[in-house]
Amino acid sequence: MAQEIELKLAVPDAALVPLAAWLDANGEAKGEVTLLNVYLDTPERDLARARAALRLRRKGAQWLQTLKTAGQSQAGLASRHEWETEVAGEAIELQRLPDEARTLLAPLADRLAPVFRTDFTRRIWILEHDGARVEAALDNGAITAPATHAQERIQELELEWLSGDESRAAETLRTLGARLQAVAPLTPSDLSKAARGYRLAGVAKA
Numbered sequence: 001m002a003q004e005i006e007l008k009l010a011v012p013d014a015a016l017v018p019l020a021a022w023l024d025a026n027g028e029a030k031g032e033v034t035l036l037n038v039y040l041d042t043p044e045r046d047l048a049r050a051r052a053a054l055r056l057r058r059k060g061a062q063w064l065q066t067l068k069t070a071g072q073s074q075a076g077l078a079s080r081h082e083w084e085t086e087v088a089g090e091a092i093e094l095q096r097l098p099d100e101a102r103t104l105l106a107p108l109a110d111r112l113a114p115v116f117r118t119d120f121t122r123r124i125w126i127l128e129h130d131g132a133r134v135e136a137a138l139d140n141g142a143i144t145a146p147a148t149h150a151q152e153r154i155q156e157l158e159l160e161w162l163s164g165d166e167s168r169a170a171e172t173l174r175t176l177g178a179r180l181q182a183v184a185p186l187t188p189s190d191l192s193k194a195a196r197g198y199r200l201a202g203v204a205k206a
Contacts, residue, residue, distance in 0.1 A: 004068070004082045006160040007173040008189045011138070015184035019157065020123070022183045023136055027125030035059055035141075037118045039194060040092070042111040045203050052104065053194035054112070056090055063087045067101045068194070075188045077170055116145040116197035120154045132164025132172045143193060145200035152200055156189060 011019060023029075036058040041047045047054055051070035056063065066084040085096040094102050094109060105112075120141020127134045141154045159176055161169040180186055191199075 003166075004080050004160065005077075005166075005169045005173065006158050007077045007177045008192070009157045009159070009177060009180065009186040010189045011155045011157050012185055013155075015186055016155075019180065019184040019186070020138065022180065023125045023127075023138070027127045027136060030124040030126060032121055032123045033059060034121050035119070037193075038090070038114045039116050039118070039197055040112040041115045041203075042108050043113070044111075045115075045198075046108050048198050048203050050104070053192070054092070054105065055194070056087070056092065058090070063089055065092055065096070067097065067105065068192075069104075075190070077173060077188075115147075115203070116143060116201045118143045118154065118193045118197060126162075127159075127176065129172055129176055130164075130168075132169070133162040134172065134176060135160045135162055143197050143200055145197060145202075148200060148202055150200040152196060154193065157186065 038056050040054050040056065053066075053068045055066045055068075057066060063086065064084055065087045066082065069081045083097055083101045085093075087093045087096060092105070092109065092112060094105055097105070118141065120139045123138045125136040127136055135158075137158045137160065139154050139156050139158065143152045143154060144150070157180070159173050159180075161173055164172065177186075177188070
């Protein structure tokens with residue numbers, strides 16, 4: 001199980017050019033990738049009520065399944081548990097997940113179905129700050145909820161702590177976030193893509 005620690009910042013149109021220029025100048029560009037994602041839950045929304053999110057992601061020819069459990073988010077800084085494994089195609093494979101994740105999903109497996117999608121392009125940079133490595137991911141795309149015919153734009157920057165002194169991860173991300181907010185008009189966001197997707201689908205996560 002991994003501990004995901006990230007800072008999410010909403011990016012208005014006016015911030016795109018100065019933000020990308022700063023990241024190009026101060027980070028190591030890692031290119032762009034298209035990510036196609038479908039989130040699944042039961043008709044009763046058991047995962048939403050448990051404050052968990054289950055995702056299947058297509059990244060090029062690769063498929064990944066990801067389960068994220070309840071975390072904390074304040075001023076855009078989030079910390080949560082995450083399990084991610086490769087799968088053969090667009091289907092959940094419980095046997096590839098660790099015991100803790102299987103325990104949560106096994107009783108629900110035969111009732112899981114798509115609820116909403118998040119499809120976007122991601123530009124990635126690696127930043128070095130005070131001995132830590134941070135991934136900066138600039139996402140542009142849309143969230144769609146077929147059942148309600150609703151759609152919402154994605155335009156955000158995620159700063160994810162990768163390595164270094166974990167006890168200082170939150171401080172590192174906040175410092176980098178403050179530097180970027182001095183460059184462009186970014187605002188912290190506490191809503192994950194999953195939370196926004198559930199909202200579009202007419203489901204309020206607990």
